[in-house]
Amino acid sequence: xxxxxxxxxxxxxxxxxxxxxxxxxxxxxxxxxxxxxxxxxxxxxxxxxxxxxxxxxxxxxxxxxxxxxxxxxxxxxxxxxxxxxxxxxxxxxxxxxxxxxxxxxxxxxxxxxxxxxxxxxxxxxxxxxxxxxxxxxxxxxxxxxxxxxxxxxxxxxxxxxxxxxxxxxxxxxxxxxxxxxxxxxxxxxxxxxxxxxxxxxxxxxxxxxxxxxxxxxxxxxxxxxxxxxxxxxxxxxxxxxxxxxxxxxxxxxxxxxxxxx
Numbered sequence: 001x002x003x004x005x006x007x008x009x010x011x012x013x014x015x016x017x018x019x020x021x022x023x024x025x026x027x028x029x030x031x032x033x034x035x036x037x038x039x040x041x042x043x044x045x046x047x048x049x050x051x052x053x054x055x056x057x058x059x060x061x062x063x064x065x066x067x068x069x070x071x072x073x074x075x076x077x078x079x080x081x082x083x084x085x086x087x088x089x090x091x092x093x094x095x096x097x098x099x100x101x102x103x104x105x106x107x108x109x110x111x112x113x114x115x116x117x118x119x120x121x122x123x124x125x126x127x128x129x130x131x132x133x134x135x136x137x138x139x140x141x142x143x144x145x146x147x148x149x150x151x152x153x154x155x156x157x158x159x160x161x162x163x164x165x166x167x168x169x170x171x172x173x174x175x176x177x178x179x180x181x182x183x184x185x186x187x188x189x190x191x192x193x194x195x196x197x198x199x200x201x202x203x204x205x206x207x208x209x210x211x212x213x214x215x216x217x218x219x220x221x222x223x224x225x226x227x228x229x230x231x232x233x234x235x236x237x238x239x240x241x242x243x244x245x246x247x248x249x250x251x252x253x254x255x256x257x258x259x260x261x
Contacts, residue, residue, distance in 0.1 A: 042126075052076065053249065056107060056148065062230030063105070063150050064192050072253035073150070073261075075107045081220070081241035100153060100247060103185030105261050108222055109148045109245040150248065151232055152189065154181050155213075155221025163210035163234070166193045166227040181223075194228040210234055220244060 058071045067073070079098035100106065155161050158173030171178040182188075193208070208227070215221060219238035224230020233239065248261040 052078070054246075056150070056248075058150055060149070060230075062224040062226045062232075063152075064226050065190055066105070066225055067150060067251065068257075070254075071251050071257065073251045074249045075246040076249050077246040079104070079106075079247035081218075081244050098247070100244070101186040102154060102156065103181070103187035103189065104153045105150060105248040106153045106222065107148055107245045107248070108151050108239055108243050148245070149231070151222035151224060151230075153220060153244070154185070154223050155215050155219075155233070155238070157215050157217050157219055159215045159221070160212060161210070161215070161221055162212045163208070166191065166208040168210075168221075168223065189225065192226040192228065194226075213238070 053074045053076050056073050056075050058067050058073060059069060061069045076098065079100055081100060154168055155170065156172070160171040160178070162169050162178070168181040169178045170181060170184050172184070213221070215238055218241045220241065221233045221238050222244075223234070224232045250258065250260045252258055
């Protein structure tokens with residue numbers, strides 16, 4: 001009788017060990033599957049944002065009446081400016097297959113530091129993803145504002161520009177006459193003007209007039225639709241092509257204000 005009890009106890013112990021091992025093995029498989037699933041989702045989202053579309057939360061009213069503070073828009077990097085030189089021609093053509101046009105609304109962003117490590121860039125991608133591109137851990141701006149900003153692209157390399165009464169006049173390269181930004185733009189848009197005085201200095205406001213500027217190679221002129229308060233190329237000058245990260249495609253939040261650009 002004692003021997004039978006001993007054998008039963010041994011069998012029970014072995015069964016418990018086998019059950020515990022199978023449970024641990026099952027849990028490990030689930031953990032590996034979950035990690036792999038999260039990794040695949042992150043890779044797909046990163047690829048989607050890098051090459052197709054990414055969300056941006058607008059945090060100012062500098063583009064009113066078109067865009068309000070708090071709106072969330074989608075931007076495509078396929079419409080960014082083509083590099084002047086360098087890079088692989090085929091890949092460059094694919095990555096910049098949509099030409100930007102005068103009047104497009106674009107995302108002006110600080111340039112990523114070239115000496116950032118791969119790990120730091122990966123962490124930066126995660127931070128920008130979860131904050132709708134509003135935060136970064138490795139970017140520095142050569143503009144007045146340290147954050148991304150939505151602006152209207154009005155000036156291209158070779159243009160001669162001047163401003164009068166908050167309206168930009170443009171003489172494109174190899175032309176003889178200057179026309180207003182509205183006449184040359186491929187898009188129809190309105191600007192917002194409130195209390196702008198041409199005699200104001202940059203320390204207390206933004207002037208409604210501007211001296212003649214000639215854009216050099218890889219220089220672009222961007223303006224806020226709110227000409228009274230928006231910080232733009234009137235203040236920090238032309239921006240380089242690398243600072244233009246894409247063109248706005250549509251606004252999806254708030255849902256009632258959904259619209260295409």
